[in-house]
Amino acid sequence: MTTVTEYAKWEELTEGAEHELTVGPITRTDLVRYAGASGDFNPNHHDEIYAIRAGFDKPFAHGMLQGGYLARLLSEWLGPDSFKNLKIRFSAQAWPGDMVICKARVVRQYEEAGERLVEIEASAANQRGDVLIKATATAAPRT
Amino acid sequence: MPLDKSVLERTFPEFEFRVERGKIKEYALALGLTDPVHTNLEAARAAGFDDLLAPPTFVRQFWHENPENDPMPHLGYDPKRRLHGEQEFEYHKPLVAGMNLKGRNAIVSTREKEGRRGGMMTFVVIETKFVDEAGELVQVARRTLIETAAPPKEA
Numbered sequence: 001m002t003t004v005t006e007y008a009k010w011e012e013l014t015e016g017a018e019h020e021l022t023v024g025p026i027t028r029t030d031l032v033r034y035a036g037a038s039g040d041f042n043p044n045h046h047d048e049i050y051a052i053r054a055g056f057d058k059p060f061a062h063g064m065l066q067g068g069y070l071a072r073l074l075s076e077w078l079g080p081d082s083f084k085n086l087k088i089r090f091s092a093q094a095w096p097g098d099m100v101i102c103k104a105r106v107v108r109q110y111e112e113a114g115e116r117l118v119e120i121e122a123s124a125a126n127q128r129g130d131v132l133i134k135a136t137a138t139a140a141p142r143t
Numbered sequence: 144m145p146l147d148k149s150v151l152e153r154t155f156p157e158f159e160f161r162v163e164r165g166k167i168k169e170y171a172l173a174l175g176l177t178d179p180v181h182t183n184l185e186a187a188r189a190a191g192f193d194d195l196l197a198p199p200t201f202v203r204q205f206w207h208e209n210p211e212n213d214p215m216p217h218l219g220y221d222p223k224r225r226l227h228g229e230q231e232f233e234y235h236k237p238l239v240a241g242m243n244l245k246g247r248n249a250i251v252s253t254r255e256k257e258g259r260r261g262g263m264m265t266f267v268v269i270e271t272k273f274v275d276e277a278g279e280l281v282q283v284a285r286r287t288l289i290e291t292a293a294p295p296k297e298a
Contacts, residue, residue: 086234
């Protein structure tokens with residue numbers, strides 16, 4: 001059986017439209033799984049002793065894990081092939097046990113060269129409200 | 144350690160890889176993506192793709208496929224002070240399983256900045272361009288790597 005993802009309609013994607021996704025609490029297994037999937041085996045993300053010697057309290061999430069969660073929010077909202085660009089700025093680490101609360105908002109809806117586009121501002125924060133990452137994107141919504 | 148400036152003169156060879164279905168599924172599952180265009184061939188084709196569609200940050204895994212292809216290990220950065228500051232993607236064509244991609248890394252900019260607590264911070268931007276078999280641009284990834292002035296505990 002094939003399921004179909006419902007993306008937001010153009011009419012809904014007016015300025016100020018918002019979408020959210022909460023992931024977590026993230027586990028060390030999530031970190032290891034992302035390391036394998038992404039090929040990023042920086043020991044700070046799985047090796048306790050290495051991370052402590054590097055000055056951290058314990059292993060922490062790859063920035064691109066949180067970045068991937070934020071991209072997932074946008075992809076499942078606007079369409080998986082809707083992106084024109086995506087720019088992520090990393091601010092703080094996410095630690096095992098943290099929630100990753102992703103929020104996105106349309107800041108501009110416009111047409112250019114016959115193409116319907118939206119500009120998005122997005123961020124991910126933990127359960128204490130600390131910003132982990134900020135992102136901007138331009139997308140041509142699929143529906 | 145200051146940036147090893149000799150790396151700026153170097154060029155890095157093109158590398159080739161095939162985008163595999165299993166790797167796309169693995170990446171989608173690691174991020175909890177529920178859209179079946181990444182995991183179910185029928186759904187991907189129904190949505191108009193030739194094969195499983197790669198998630199938006201998928202090319203991440205090919206930056207450092209081989210240290211010979213990637214400037215990052217040659218920057219002279221102290222791994223304890225290395226941070227991934229920013230990441231940018233540009234999308235030109237859908238990336239689907241079965242495509243044979245060619246990638247090439249290049250350092251596109253560097254700058255130094257006084258840290259808030261003294262010492263120099265170094266910023267390097269590495270761009271990776273991915274093209275398909277026809278030589279058409281598929282995606283561009285740009286990562287900003289920072290070497291901080293001091294390790295996290297001493298900061």
